[in-house]
Structures are given as structure tokens and as C-alpha cells.
Amino acid sequence: MEQSNVETLFERLDNLTETVQQYMNETYLDSLATVLEAVFEGEPQQGLEDQLKDIPETASYEVIEIRKAIQLAILKGMKGATQEQHLMTPETVALFVGYLAGKLTNDQTDIRVFDPAGGTGNLLMTVTEQLKSIAKITAGEVDPTLIKLAVLSANLQQKEIEFFHQDSLRPFLMDPVDLVVSDLPVGYYPDDIRANDYQLKADEGHSYAHHLFIEQGLNYTKEGGFLVFVIPEFLFDSDQSDKLHAFLQENAHIIGVLQLPESAFKSEKNRKSILILQKTGPETVALKQPLLAQLPSFKNTEAMNDILTQINQWFKDNMNK
Template sequence: MEKVNVEKLFSWLDQTALTIQQYLNEPYLDSLADTMDLLFYEEVHEDMDQHITKTLQNALNDIDLSTFSTIEIRKAVQLAILKGMKDSTQQQHLITPETVSMIVGYLADKLMEKKEHIRLFDPAGGTANLLTTVLEHLKQQVDAYASEVDPTLIHLAVSNANLQKKQIEFFQQDSLRPFLLDPVDLVVSDLPVGYYPDDIQASKYELEADNGHSYAHHLFIEQSIMYTKEAGYLIFIIPEFLFDSDQSDKLNQFLHKHTHIIGVIRLPETAFKSKNNTKSILILQKKGSHTKEVKQPLLVQLPSFKNANAMADILGQMNVWFKKYHTK
């Protein structure tokens, strides 16, 4: 049933977005964001002409959002965004795979299980796929925040959160500039990989490159740690080469100075388009007056997500590790 509903909603989003795209002559992703707004507010923008208004009104009459679950909505939106990103050439227009987001959600739930109220932040919010998936896993009251500089992505993110009835406060800004944000309990982020072009802003960071442009992914880590409470946690989706690059010694020293490494989870190569794109998950705790090093960090190589038995076995082992971790 879920698959049927996901396909039905995706098809509606896709067809309606194509209709709007034809009318406005804009990129598909922008039309998709307009489509999501149309579905959420259930009314056609008043400055559209009569013909398109009638077409969109008929489309609205054909769909009832209340018949879809949050997961179905998230998956259908994801499929539509993925379709749009295939046509988009921009590197930052990428989406965190659903299975990877769910692992981050599982880890967030395990790390936060003793907390009644959580402040959560994603400094590279994208289309809010990762953040909404994590929110789905957390049972507590959560104040969620996200930052994204790209106007198309933030429009998609806000619309996505609205459709899933997730309350998230968004900042549209360069995430490596200062925020009006109090420190949070948990940061989750699929780190943007590449160089940061603003050398003046980069010079304010300890992880600034000694020469040339600094790595954006290093600066995002430093910025995230800055906005995390003492003893708070950070879960990063990182490129495989993070600790093998020319500036990795500096990063290592920085992490040992400010954080405890709680674990590293290697994701299966099969979760990514090519071996070069393979990523891992890095779990950190910001140092505080009562925190201490973990004697045995959580080090895991995940099997293929399609192998349900092996996956269940690994999750069982991880559950045991977290139980021990919390009793310490």
C-alpha cells in the first residue's frame, strides 16, 4: 500500500510541477516547490491566468493530502526532488539517500534517549530530507533549526517540512557566517564537500587552510562544534577521504582538542552511485567538564542495506554498545 501511495503522490507532484514549469518557464525544482506550496495551502496563486488556475484547481480536487502518511509524503517528495536534481547541474543540489538518513535518525535517537527536550540543528539543510527523517525518529519535544544558502533548496525545504507537518526554523544564509542561534544538544549534517570561496570569512576559523582556499567541510565541522552545547553530540555524514587529505592533520588535532570521537560507521558502497562517492558517519561529543574519552568507540562496517539479516544483526550489536555506553 505504501508503495502505491508513494507512486500516486509522486505522479501528482511531478505532473503538476510540469504544468507550472510550462506556464512559468522556470527550472523544474522551482516549479516543484510551487507545487508543494499549492498542495499545502490548497489554493492557486491569484496572479495566474484563468486557464492555468482551472487546471491547477482540477489537480487539487484530485488529491487529498490527509490520506498519505508522513513517510509516504517524504518519499514521494524525495523522488520528485531526485528527478529535478538529475536535470540540475549544480553540485550542491544533492540529496541524502533515505537509508543513510534513517541510520542517522537511529543514531540520534540512541544518543538523545535520556533527554526530554532537544535542540537540533542542521547547518547544511538542503531540502530538509535528512532533518525531517531524524525528527521522525525522535520521540521527545524538539526545537529544530536548519540553515541553507541556496534559495531554491530552502524553498523546497520549507515546503517539505510543511507537508510533513514538521516544525523547523530556517535560516537563509551562508552557514559559515555567525548565527543568531543558542547552542544545541545535537547537530546532524551531510557535510558539503569542496572549497569555501570566502577567504576573509575562512580566516576567522582555526581550520583555515595554511594557503589557498579552505575546505568547506572542515569549516562546517568547526562551526557546528561552536554551536553545540558542552557534552552535546554531532553526527556528520563525511566523505571517505576526510582523514586522508592534505589538511587532515590539522583537522585531527582540532577534533582531539574539542571533542571525543564516539564512533565511525562505514556505509556500504552499494548505497552510493560509485565507489568514489562512498561516505561514512562520524559521531562526536563536544568536550565538557564531565565528559570523558570513550575506551572503545563504536566502529562498524554496515552491510548492504538490502541484506536484511546482516543489517538486523549489526543493529543488535549497536544496541548493545549503546546500552553499555549509557550505563557508563
Template sequence: MEQSNVESLFEHIDNLTETVQQYMNETYLDSLTIALETVFYGNPPEEMGDFEQNLPSIPDLSAYDIVDIRKAVQLAILKGMKGATQQQHLMTPETVALFVGYLASKVTSDQENIRVFDPASGTGNLLTVVTEQLDKLGDVVAGEVDPTLIKLAVLNANLQQKEIEFFHQDSLRPFLLDPVDLVVSDLPVGYYPDDIRANDYELRAEEGHSYAHHLFIEQSMNYTKPGGYLILVIPEFLFDSDQSDKLHAYLQEQAHIIGVLQLPESAFKADKNRKSILMLQKKGPDTTGLKQPLLVQVPSFKNTDAMNDILAQMNAWFSDTMKQ
């Protein structure tokens, strides 16, 4: 069988990464950052020294389109993340990212120069997939605390020729950033260890550590313009947890709920990783709540007929409800 462009480029990147891994004795993900840098610049970084002659051939990126490059890099990152125990080292599945992009294009369809922010960008996969689907794009900004993930995100964006400004910082600290039109994020789930920083947030826990996913919702709201939108990939248990009353009250005060979409079980490896998508609009002087938010049980992404049916219903809902 003939190899696809994605498979061919992935093979090149994978061979490079494994060779770097043998030489540098680093993890696959850290070696991947060096391999991607080598692909981007066309030659290996100085730290490779004399080992350069042992490297496999470096692929010519001009032979591949942007989507092929994104998917090949994604496969390499997924390989590096196999068996990763840290929840934040799990990549947003491609199908989920495409769905977030579809929703983003719907809520911003009448806007120009859309400024987008992802406060927890990981390897940048969600952000690059979403921005691919937005026509009238302005500034794109991302925050990420993990040094390996942000290196991968920067290289990922460079290889796809996307202009994204990255902040390497704890994303629950203040950003030097004006509020944006759209926030998209796959929220980190778990406890936030910095209780002093958490005290700055309304959604902090009364005692013990606060939930990072709650604080990220508040931080996302802080950097959204009045009338702007937030499309957040949330843990399915978000509204059932012990601190959810506070979250409900906060959202009622600050935002209009546009929709909740329950993602299919088949999109996630384990039940505990199951996610939904929460769509919010930050309240502003010209905004009003919806009588009927969009509530959807998304079918399996592999069930084409059911997906086409649900997309037709959603398109009709956006036409009828969001344009009133």
C-alpha cells in the same frame, strides 16, 4: 497493480510540477516549489494568473500520512536532481538518513526537549527523517544558502507539519542561535570561496581556499552545547586529505570520537560520492573519552540478515558503553 499512496501522491505532484514547468519555463526544481505551494495551500499562487484552470487536480493531503507525504516529495526532488552536477544538490539517501536518525535516538535516549540543528539542510530531508525518530523533541533549526533548496525545505517541513526554523544564509557566517543538544548534517564537500570569512576559523587553510567540510565541522562544534552530540555524514576521504592533520588535532582538543561508520558502497552512485558517518561528543566538564569507540563497516542496506546482525551488535555496544 494497485498504486501505493506514495506513488499516487508523487504522480499528482509530478503532473502539477510538469504543468507549472511548461507555463513558467523554469527548471523542474523551481517549478516543484510552486507545485508544493499549490498542494499546501490548496490553490495555486497568484503568479499563475489565468493558467489556474489548466492545472491538474490538486491532491487532498488529509488522505495521506506524514511518511507517505515525505517520501512522495522526496521522489519529486530526486527527479529534479537527476543529472544535477552540483554536489550540494544531491539528496542524502533515505537509508543513510534513517541510519543517522537511529544513531541520534541512541545518543539522546535519556534527554528531554532535544534541540537539533542542521547547518547545511539542503531540502530538509535528513532533518525531517531524523526528527521523525526522536521522541522528546524541542526546537529544530536549519541553515541553507541555496534559495531553491531552502524553499523546498520549508515546503517539505510544512507539508509534513513539522516546526522547523530556517535561516537563509551562508551557514559559515554567525547564527542567531543558542548552542543545541544535537547537530546532524550531511556536510557540503569542496572549497569555501570566502577566504576572509574562513580566517575566523581554526581549521582554515594556511594558503589558498579552505575546505568547506572542515569549516562546517568547526561551525557545528561552535553551536553544540558542551556534552552535546554531532552526527555528521562525511566524505570518506576526510581523514586522508592534505589538511587532515589540523583536523585531527582540532578534534582531539574539542571532542570525543564516539564512532565512525563506513557506509556501504551500494548506497552511493559513484565511488567519489562515498560517505561515512562521524559521531562526536563535544567535550565538557562532565564528559570522558571512550576506551573503545564504535567502528562499523555497514553492510548493504538490502542485506536484511547482515543489517539485523550489525544493529544487534550496535544496540549491545550502546547499552554497554554509552550507559557507563
């Protein structure tokens, strides 16, 4: 069977990355960043001429093929990663978030998009591929390896994205946006002093990072703007969920909650949902009937088409008037 362009490019990136990794004795992801830098520059870094003899040209590849090949390499590098927040949003989930983002922004032009927990940028790039008219894309990420991979991936795809290398729960120097998308980092936030700036801080002990990220997302969303979060399934069942409920009631309208299929995640404890919010404003109104759905397996085409027909109808009836 003939190899696809994605597989061919991935194999070349993977072989070079493994060569650099053995030579430099560092992690696969750090070596991948070195390889992507050489691909972007069109020449190897000094001292790596022997290891990076055969750098692939990306001009003959489509942008989506470049993104997917880099995504495969990152996924390989993350297989050994122990940190939960280093896991990439599954491609099917990212595509579905993009579909919802397209529905929410419908006829809008010059859309400004922000991901406060950008990671390697795959979710953000997959979503913005599906939006019609974009004015600006911004991302925040604290991890130096992940943000380096995100910047190189964006450069190779010729996407203009402004990246902030910082703790994303600190203030950003940016204007509010029309759309926030993010796969929320789950766990405790260690900086209790910084957490004090948030309404969703814990009454005692460490605060939940995933709660603070929701508040931070709303801080940088325009009135009437939308937020699409990939959330842990237990978000509304945790010990601090009463506070979260009250905060959302005051600052946002819940547009929908979509339960993602179990098959999209490795284990039940990793299972996630999608939460859609609209920031309140003078012209916004709470929906009588939010969009609530349990998604079938993405592989079940018939069931998926059926649920998409229902979701499209829901948007027609409730949002696109």
C-alpha cells in the same frame, strides 16, 4: 498491483510540476516549489489556474507518505543537477543517522536539533521523526530553491522548523543545541575572509567547506552534546587532515566512525561514512573503544540485523550507563 499512497501522491505532484515547468520554462525544482505552495495554500497562484487545476489534498495522507512523495519529486529534479552539494542524502542513510541520533539522545527530553547545511530538509525531517522528545528544530541553507522546498515540505508535514536563509558558515542567532546532524557539503569554501574566523582555515588558498562545517557544528553544540555527520570517505586522508585531527582532539571526543556500504552511493568517489562526535565538557570522557564498523548493504537484512545487534550492545556497554 495497487499503487501505494506515496506513488499516487508523487505522480500527481510530478504531473503538475511538469505542466508548470513547460509553461514557466524554468527548472523542475523551481516548478515543484510552485506546486507545493499551491498544495499548501489549497489554491493555485494567480496566472496558473489552468496549469494547477487538480491540486491534491494532503489531509488523507500520513506525514511520512507526504515526506516520501516530496522526496521522490526532489530526487527526480536533482537527477539533472550538476552540483554535488545538490544531491539528497539517500533515504537509507538518513534513516540510519536517525537511528544513531535516537541511541545518542536515549532518555533525553526537550532535544534541540540543528542542521547547518539543511538542503531540502530531508535528512533533518527523517532524523527528527525518530526522536522521542523535541523542543526545537533549526536548519541553515544558502540555496534559495532548496530552502524554499524545505520550508514547503515542513509546512505540508506540519513540522515546526526554524530556517535560516544564509551562508551557514556565518554566525547564527541561536542558542547551542543538544544534537547536530548534517550531510557535509564537500569542496572549497570561496570566502577566505570569513574562513579566517575558523581554526580549521587553510594555511594558504581556499579552506575546505567540510572542515569548516564541522567546526561550525561544534560552535553551536552544548558541552556534552552530540554531532552526527555524513562525511566524505577521504575526510581523514586529505592534505589538511592533520589540522582536523588536532582540532578534534582538543574540542571533541570521537564516538564512532561507520563506513557506509558502497551500494548506498552511485559511484565510489561519492562514497561516505558517518562520523559521531561528542563536544567536550567538564563531565565528558574520551572512550577507550570508539564504535568502528563497516556497514553491510542495507538490502542484506540478515547482515544488517547482525550489525545492529552489535551496535546496540556497544551503546549499552559504552554510552548508556
